Amino acid sequence: MIRIENLSFYYKRGRSDAGVNNINLKINMGEVVLLCGESGCGKTTLTRLINGLVPHYYDGDIDGTVFTHGKNVQKSTLYELSRIVGSVFQNPRSQFYTVDTYSELAFGCENQGLPVDEIKKRVDETIYFMEIEHLMGRSIFDLSGGEKQKLACASVWAASPKVLVLDEPSANLDEKAIEDLRAVLEKCKSAGITIIIAEHRLYYLKGLVNRVLFMENGQITKEFDAKSFFEMKDSQRISFGLRTLTPPTLSFSESANESHSAVLSNFKFKYKHSEIGISVKKVCIYKGAITAITGHNGAGKTTLLRCLCGLEKTAEGELWLEDEVHKRKKRLKNCFLVMQDVGHQLFCESVLDEVMISMPNADKEKALALLKALDLEKFASDHPLSLSGGQKQRVAIACAVASERQVILFDEPTSGLDLRHMEAVSKVIERLAQSGKTVLVTTHDKEFIKACCHYVLHMKNGEVTANRILKEVEKV
Amino acid sequence: MNTFLHTTAGKRHLRLDPRTKFALILCTSFTLVWGMSLIGVMAVVRPALAFVPAILLLFTPRLRVGIVYGILEILCFTAEITVFQSTTGFWNLILLPVCAIITRYMPCVVAAYYMMATTTVSEFIAGMERMNVTQKIVIPLSVMFRFFPTIVREHRCINDAMRMRNITASNPVSMLEYRIVPLIAAVAKIGDELSAAALTRGFGGDVKRSNVCEIGFGVQDIIILLISFGGAFTSILAKVGLI
Numbered sequence: 001m002i003r004i005e006n007l008s009f010y011y012k013r014g015r016s017d018a019g020v021n022n023i024n025l026k027i028n029m030g031e032v033v034l035l036c037g038e039s040g041c042g043k044t045t046l047t048r049l050i051n052g053l054v055p056h057y058y059d060g061d062i063d064g065t066v067f068t069h070g071k072n073v074q075k076s077t078l079y080e081l082s083r084i085v086g087s088v089f090q091n092p093r094s095q096f097y098t099v100d101t102y103s104e105l106a107f108g109c110e111n112q113g114l115p116v117d118e119i120k121k122r123v124d125e126t127i128y129f130m131e132i133e134h135l136m137g138r139s140i141f142d143l144s145g146g147e148k149q150k151l152a153c154a155s156v157w158a159a160s161p162k163v164l165v166l167d168e169p170s171a172n173l174d175e176k177a178i179e180d181l182r183a184v185l186e187k188c189k190s191a192g193i194t195i196i197i198a199e200h201r202l203y204y205l206k207g208l209v210n211r212v213l214f215m216e217n218g219q220i221t222k223e224f225d226a227k228s229f230f231e232m233k234d235s236q237r238i239s240f241g242l243r244t245l246t247p248p249t250l251s252f253s254e255s256a257n258e259s260h261s262a263v264l265s266n267f268k269f270k271y272k273h274s275e276i277g278i279s280v281k282k283v284c285i286y287k288g289a290i291t292a293i294t295g296h297n298g299a300g301k302t303t304l305l306r307c308l309c310g311l312e313k314t315a316e317g318e319l320w321l322e323d324e325v326h327k328r329k330k331r332l333k334n335c336f337l338v339m340q341d342v343g344h345q346l347f348c349e350s351v352l353d354e355v356m357i358s359m360p361n362a363d364k365e366k367a368l369a370l371l372k373a374l375d376l377e378k379f380a381s382d383h384p385l386s387l388s389g390g391q392k393q394r395v396a397i398a399c400a401v402a403s404e405r406q407v408i409l410f411d412e413p414t415s416g417l418d419l420r421h422m423e424a425v426s427k428v429i430e431r432l433a434q435s436g437k438t439v440l441v442t443t444h445d446k447e448f449i450k451a452c453c454h455y456v457l458h459m460k461n462g463e464v465t466a467n468r469i470l471k472e473v474e475k476v
Numbered sequence: 477m478n479t480f481l482h483t484t485a486g487k488r489h490l491r492l493d494p495r496t497k498f499a500l501i502l503c504t505s506f507t508l509v510w511g512m513s514l515i516g517v518m519a520v521v522r523p524a525l526a527f528v529p530a531i532l533l534l535f536t537p538r539l540r541v542g543i544v545y546g547i548l549e550i551l552c553f554t555a556e557i558t559v560f561q562s563t564t565g566f567w568n569l570i571l572l573p574v575c576a577i578i579t580r581y582m583p584c585v586v587a588a589y590y591m592m593a594t595t596t597v598s599e600f601i602a603g604m605e606r607m608n609v610t611q612k613i614v615i616p617l618s619v620m621f622r623f624f625p626t627i628v629r630e631h632r633c634i635n636d637a638m639r640m641r642n643i644t645a646s647n648p649v650s651m652l653e654y655r656i657v658p659l660i661a662a663v664a665k666i667g668d669e670l671s672a673a674a675l676t677r678g679f680g681g682d683v684k685r686s687n688v689c690e691i692g693f694g695v696q697d698i699i700i701l702l703i704s705f706g707g708a709f710t711s712i713l714a715k716v717g718l719i
Binding site: 051052053056057077078079081082083085086087089091093094095096097098099100102103106107108109110111112113114115116119120123141155156159306309310311332333335336337339341343344345346347348357358385399403 | 684
């Protein structure tokens with residue numbers, strides 16, 4: 001059982017995460033509780049209060065008490081808590097300590113100092129229970145995002161926790177991987193583990209959770225039982241700023257005979273020492289339209305974007321824009337990729353410098369006007385890396401526009417975003433297309449595709465298997 | 477995806493104990509950096525130690541690195557024996573430092589590369605624990621060990637972004653700043669998350685950790701250890717003038 005009484009917590013300065021205040025909560029054994037609400041509402045902080053990262057790892061002012069399975073969290077050490085609570089985090093690349101799957105499963109048990117034979121037995125049982133035989137003997141760096149989250153759950157399971165805490169586990173996953181994640185969670189639930197999930201993507205949890213807590217500004221403002229929550233009307237859901245509660249579906253119309261304005265032809269690329277790569281014969285896309293690229297993790301979506309913008313030196317292929325051929329070097333100058341981790345592509349000391357350096361001829365007036373259009377003028381003199389994720393993304397978009405490049409590519413722009421931020425991103429991308437840019441977006445987010453994309457390319461095993469039209473481009 | 481420095485556990489053919497690898501790195505560095513020029517017994521000891529990492533790499537999926545490195549060593553040792561004496565002036569000035577770097581420093585780097593590329597984090601921890609190193613040293617070192625691939629990968633992403641944005645700076649200092657600042661930001665964030673994840677799984681508690689990783693010395697370890705310590709010992713003897 002988890003009991004939180006009159007709890008308030010504020011991070012020490014220098015952290016952008018929101019704190020929580022006046023939380024009173026009781027979670028029974030075996031219950032599955034969903035925490036939802038907009039970014040910055042305090043969901044993550046609440047999960048950290050339960051697993052002890054707050055206040056033992058993240059400093060701050062704490063008031064009130066938290067009990068996790070009879071242990072006072074503030075008075076116990078993280079080590080003691082780790083034997084009760086297992087945690088799965090959002091970012092699969094920073095939650096594995098070892099580099100091979102077997103050691104990772106054993107890691108938690110090893111830390112408890114269990115005898116080696118006991119650990120081996122537990123690891124074997126976990127492999128059987130979680131059905132992850134196919135992941136064994138592999139390097140963690142070679143696993144897909146979905147496989148990593150499965151392994152994360154399994155390695156927590158091996159240490160036999162009483163409580164499982166998950167912080168946006170589905171953020172980087174495709175549909176199939178989300179189904180797998182759900183299956184794993186169902187197993188944990190049936191084993192009687194108490195589960196607390198903080199999540200933006202909600203539909204996959206239907207039928208799994210018992211109770212839903214809605215948070216705003218660090219407080220729990222609404223509480224639902226699962227049935228009434230998932231039967232909520234769409235208008236009400238949108239007013240709460242929540243993502244869809246039913247699995248989103250796309251309905252395509254017949255291919256229109258519109259004349260296309262850009263063609264990708266004969267893109268071929270293979271990674272060194274592996275069979276993985278892409279082979280795209282001929283795909284037509286449209287200027288002034290947004291084309292989504294879908295497909296499972298590992299289908300070659302990101303690789304296609306990298307080849308398109310000329311980053312892969314050994315890739316073959318040509319891009320035709322209005323009957324003008326773009327070879328690799330020219331593409332490198334005429335395409336802009338907004339990366340999934342935008343922090344990698346911002347270098348300057350201020351947002352204004354960042355935009356100016358992208359311009360063919362630096363022009364301060366123009367740069368400021370551009371920042372204003374993207375709602376960034378307040379931050380013109382701030383360091384780009386001090387901004388929030390969404391703001392960084394807009395700075396990158398500002399650079400893309402400033403560089404006057406014709407093709408703008410996005411890699412998973414909406415992973416881990418709440419409804420409001422997702423809609424904001426889709427508006428900005430829509431404006432890019434309306435200004436005549438050719439926009440390509442890789443995404444798993446069907447809600448986002450529905451909101452703004454015109455065409456959908458589907459990729460499988462490195463090939464484009466379908467090119468369908470979702471809606472007409474609105475003439476402005 | 478990129479595989480540099482990612483350990484290829486499970487795909488290895490020749491398995492060495494992590495302690496053997498430590499010994500190899502130490503002895504190689506000691507003998508090659510401090511050892512004397514290629515006269516007498518050192519004409520055998522130095523090339524022998526320099527070739528050990530090349531031969532070991534041939535047993536891994538990274539055999540191309542091993543071959544290229546082996547050829548470089550052959551060329552430079554040959555140069556040191558043959559053309560050193562006969563060249564003067566400009567060519568001597570070029571040859572001397574190049575050969576010194578390749579025959580004296582590069583083997584240490586390649587031996588370390590071999591260790592990074594073939595040791596899993598748990599093997600590394602197990603090796604350190606068997607040598608009774610305290611947790612205060614094992615934990616930071618293992619974090620570092622876990623971190624090299626991450627730093628390399630983040631660096632590549634930043635490099636790509638710079639190429640894509642066609643960023644060129646007027647002076648090398650700001651060029652360095654453009655690379656280092658985002659790298660530090662990214663690495664600090666990942667390090668933060670990684671530590672949090674490890675702590676929630678009970679790492680660093682006061683209980684003695686157990687380790688499922690089976691390490692131990694085999695015939696291959698004994699051979700490598702003999703070569704390493706033998707080389708180091710001989711070079712000491714040569715230095716003090718006993719051989």
